[in-house]
Amino acid sequence: MRKFLTIFSICCIIIGAASLMCVTCHLRMLSDHCRRGFGVCVAQKHETCMTLKIYQSNTLQLSYMGCQRFCNNLSFNFNNRTYVHKCCSYDHCNFIA
Template structure:
């Protein structure tokens, strides 16, 4: 790789590193409604990803919650006859779709 190409590649890597992951925030969203609390955009910090938490009762979505989350893990668990689904993603605004 010549010197010019190496310099351009380094600059590209720096730009990619400097752009933050953007996630949708909503602290209370119902299926029949828009976001009721906390609607906005967060920029993920180091070790954060976009996260969506959806809560189902009898296989029907009840509420969802979206934020930037540190050390996010994809998981599903059942508690008090409700199913909690955590999903994490690494693309801009991806937690709004999942």
């Protein structure tokens, strides 16, 4: 039993060390820090870290950060705003200072 617990503990450490950690913030405004949902998410299978930034007149208005399944880098304009969606895959790579 002791040998099983040792092997199980080692496997948990390896899996935990291999997990991608992303910053979460569900609402960050131009003028301040994260207003809602600040923390960390652990990316699951097929997920990466993502950031969505919304600009108006080339000025960042708000952003959203988290884990995203099947993330794609893209940028588009809609209603006089530019939406920039970026994906990355190393720990905390989506943090906006």
